[in-house]
Amino acid sequence: MGFWAKLKEKLTKKTNQVDQDEPILQQDEQTEEPVEQIKEEQKLDPVKKSEKKDQVVKQENKEEKKVKKTKTSETETKKQAKETLKEKKKREKQKEKDKKVEKAMLKSAFSFSKDIKKLSKKYKQADDEFFEELEDVLIQTDMGMKMVLKVSNLVRKKTKKDTSFENIKDALVEALYQAYTDNDWTNKKYKIDFKENRLNIFMLVGVNGTGKTTSLAKMANYYAELGYKVLIAAADTFRAGATQQLEEWIKTRLNNKVDLIKANKLNADPASVVFDAIKKAKEEKYDLLLIDTAGRLQNKTNLMAELEKMNKIIQQVEKNAPHEVLLVIDATTGQNGVIQAEEFSKVADVSGIILTKMDSTSKGGIGLAIKELLNIPIKMIGVGEKVDDLLAFDIDQYIVHLSSGFMQGDDSEN
Template sequence: MGLFDRIKRAFTGEDKVVKEEILDQEEQIVFEKYEKGMEKTRKSFSDRISDLFTSWRELDDEFFDDLEEILISADVGFKMTLALTDAIRDAVEAQNVHRPEDVKRVMLEEMVAIYEKDQPVNPDLIENPDGPTVVLFVGVNGVGKTTSVGKIGYNLKQSGHKVLMAAADTFRAGAVEQLNVWGERLGIPVVTGADQGDPASVVFDAVKKANAEGYDYLLVDTAGRLQTKANLMAELAKMKRIIERENPNGVQEVLLVLDATTGQNALIQAKQFNEATEISGLVLTKLDGTAKGGVILSIRHELDIPVKFIGLGEQASDLQAFDAEKYMYTLIRDLLEKE
């Protein structure tokens, strides 16, 4: 059963068992976090699509022009929008579809199909069985990188893991202090270095400690800005070399932290960082504060980098492991209910 059929059956009352299976994957409170955290995105997307079908005349070029405008305004992205509208055109022609409710069904099916890409996506962090899993957090200043380190540290500790954090953003005023506050609040030790010192030396000390004391995860906060982009990327490369030398299995994860409120600028940042360093996953923060959550579809379409965490609120527990099923259902729920 495909993702579209599964979520439709589950949440339109067609299959109570399937619904219970979905909700059993995590606690009900997690599903409620998705509902609340994606409210602005859901209403923006669903309301505009509903208005389009309310003013339905016929399935002509004007309809598809309006649909493209809605998708782009929802920050689904230009390339994703074109791929989606082309797929819808082809599907309605192949299925000889004319009624509004059938066009809506085709649209939702194609949106899910393009997101899935026929490739299963594993959003879980890699776990190194032979030593500490090292996770580098990268991204520009102001996206919530240090906060994400703390919140993911909280999630991992709640799951029973032994966690160490490293404050390798030695250049930003307050970054080390901010991570220390998180460490004290959560009971997670933090490795620090000299103010304005060498970030790579902090990483070196942290990897040594993580290996010597049997930590499961080492979370490394990195600088978001040096004098130039080249300097920043060179510093990240230096950190990775040290980790690969000192840790048997090297860097397991490089997570790029993006601010969802920036919409398509987040996609641009993802492309730039992915060109300079191998990004293994994305953390999308502040999703609860924006109607631009459609950028996840754009990122998925243009970059084969999985979203691993999304920020659905201010609390430590509100940074949730990304669940594509919950995301897609929350995005299109109102449209399913109005069929």
């Protein structure tokens, strides 16, 4: 089994687990005589009658226990059925999410697969000229020169013994995966650092226009839907309309499922908003505090001062917080997004990327570029305009959907 097949199998197990048959509880086989039969067979002999009476009482007690056991079994069956239904809904929701990611990746996958297929027709085996053209194709995905060379070198190593194009394609998929994950099959370190039984504090940063405030609202919905208590701190006091945008989202799109702390005036000190939010979150036992911040990267000095002040206030309450500093980047901006990531990483300890508008780009490699250049992984992706279109990033999904066009032998486009 090749690498792509293994990766697809892994993804399938996560999103399409085999339904387990509901347990069928069988009645115990009846080995004793029925109570009525025993009664009918009673004799007039007093001794026998007494023996039969004792037998009847014992049998009645036994059947009473059996009835109780049956009722308990029925309760357990209903409970198991309820849990099975819950699991089924979870699986269906996961499949739904996977379809959304697949749809969002269509433009990138189509463009990438089309170029790889052209190479497969032009070259039957890998040589230096082939690798030059492969690197050109990879550059077109916006994954950045550093990642391109890393992937190209990995493919070269993996195809030394077998230079057939079938092996090259599989090696390319493995190289992309390996380059992003450093060969970590579990991907645990790329997940959002959300933990039970603590106040999780996440800060979102990013330039205006990337969808930062919208992503924050969607993220609030993501966790509220899971049953967590969520509070938003509207600490972008610089942009007129930022707080109103959040208020509108909470009222019309989130059905007031989350709460908001805001400043009483424009250009108020963002740190004071964060202070009030943390106080409320601790007192009222919230699970998650999401902090919106100003997106004026052009004035780095002021932004850095703001972020440092907010961090100090946060760390007075939670030493290891913020638990996530998530940079929101528009996937359609290409290499400009990489520049934003570089600049923001200078003023904030960015722990992850939220990549928005993945459904609107044919160049889905920007996340790979940022990961390679700055070692900042993608944590979530925006795949549409709906409130539930912000999803946890899954590298398995990403690689499978990006490469499925040329790995599954779809020759509909050349």
